[in-house]
Amino acid sequence: MGRDVRGRIIQAASRQALLAGLRPGMSLAHASAIFGQLTHYEFDPAEDAAALERLAQWALRRYSPIVMPDPPAGLVIDITGASHLHGGETDLVTDLRRRLLNSRIDAHVCVADTWGAAHAVARFSGQGVFCIPSGGTPEALGSLPTEALRLDPDLADGLRRVGLETIGDLMTTPRGPLELRFGPEPGRRLDQALGRRPDLITPIQAPERIEVDHHFSDPILTSDILLQEVERLSRSLCEALERRSLGALEIDLLTNAVGGEWNALRVGFSSPTRHPERFMRLLKDRLQNTDRGFGIERLHLSASRSTPLIAQQCETLTSSPQVPDIGPLLDVLEARTGKQRLYRIQAVESDCPERSVERVSPLEPPNRARWDPRWPRPARLLEPPDPIETIALLPDQPPVQFTWKGVRRRVLRADGPERIHGEWIRGQDDWMSVRDYFSVEDETGERYWLFREGDGVSLETGSHRWFLHGIFG
């Protein structure tokens, strides 16, 4: 609720209110006359700005080192170089929107090549989450109104009056006459949205971050000098971390090229560290590919996530030999393959073979669960199980022969059945289901793990089809 000459007017309204026909700009008297009961709050620009700032700090810690609040109600997040930590762009925005919804913020999220394009689509397409593929900006913007280009409403109105309704119209209009009549603004905004002209983002800084920063009087052009400088910064960051007994879990390197463009590199560590060598090992490869443009003017290195790391006594006379530290190796492997692809497998209490394993982070403390050593398990497990054709007696005989991948195999010896019941706690599908597992051996000595869906008597327990689930060694 704000004020203008007409008295109290509506600044913003909830989704339900908007659906009911309330519009920002209506006077409160008008709205109350239509809707009767209204819950309203006073408009407090300072508090709104502070809330947006808090949200930006959260996004900075969670998603990317380059975040800028875009008042009144927007956030600009540059996820270049940071999206892989969240499993790609799509996963990142889905996660972002979900978390915002959980805090009851109904946000529109868009990923695009440029700030301008993302701004336009997030606000005007009406979709909750939208990822514009790289290079697809012109198509995505074509049908949106010209206001979407961050133009003044009066200017957009003027454009509409001469028949330029959409951004697509603006793209096909010759630039000269347009500039004569409306000035450089429409062309500039269009170029920014299409990525033909740089758009400056001024990233916010987290207050509690440990960071080091260096401006260079001469821009850095060669990668050797860049590496040297980054190493120097790494050392001072590590000293700063040591003074506070902290270790970094994630560090951000921002490079500012001549011309104002920021580039971000974010690298994570498997265990807290303050060794400059460990920083450099991960940064080095990534730095080779950074776009240096016309030279780098400013470097900014910060520990975006850190945790207490207290110096430990490394050896005493009586201690047992040290367990080698595999942390640095895991960092390197993780940087090469990604977090999800580096894991340990631990046992889960479940009879169902595919549920008896669980991937956990390699440095997770070991749990006590172990698989039952009595039941033989195959070295390779097919996921999903391969359907096979068999000749078998119901209900509890192993197959006499089976055909897998077009090859018929005669079963000479077999063990089983090992009956595994569905886990009713998991849901309706598991309620009645049964699998009868057999280990079988063919003439060559190859051993396979087969199962039949169902108990061989009642069709309620499964379809009685046969599957090959694994291969023994």
Next chain:
Amino acid sequence: MPPSLPRPALDDLRARIARIGPVGQRATGVLPFGVPDIDRRFPEGGLPLSGLHEVAGGGPGTLHAAAAALFVAGVMARSAGHVIWCLTRPDLFAPALAQAGLDADRVIYVEAEREAALLTCFEDSLRHGGLGGVVAEVAKLSMVASRRLQLAAEASGTPGFALRRWRRHADATDFGHPTAALTRWRISALPSTPLEGAGIGRARWLVELIRQRNGGSADFIVEACDATGRLGLSSNMAGRPAVATPRDKQASA
């Protein structure tokens, strides 16, 4: 090469060759199999720790290399420290490795999208030096790649296992090409130890040591790894009665 009587002249010569060898200045021990008949085939009395070893499956096992994977797991079970297992197809079933004696807490899996990335991870892990061993399921292994891996393994004293696994039988001809690995093995499944009643006895493998540096080749018929990763010399070879106990397998209804 016949399993030998002591030959001082030959041993002396070997020691001198080892001294002038390209990088083989490090004598970092061996990992015995604990089966005398196998161990005496190695000049040093066991599988050399600092080196690259190639293991492939034979017969139908060429494509899934299940027995080969368990053979490697059995060897790793007797080493200490973490084991990095690099793969491109995540179909390895961890409980089976645990049954071959390799504890699940010791194994860290690295999934790579492509072979090239897999080989880099393999090499990085080998260079670390603090691991019990590194296993990588690779299809192609060129002379150059294997040489790099061998040097990395020698420098750090970590055993590396290239578990050869192909997508098609036609690709498996690659196994004949020379590599810089210290040893080359082929593990094929054999019909299991016969039991008196019905059921499957302890798995048996034909273990072929096709090539080894400084040594000869050999074939063994063995019983698959037990719960501590040890191979059993097959009763057929030793002329002893079957040692495998019939598994108590009933419906756990």
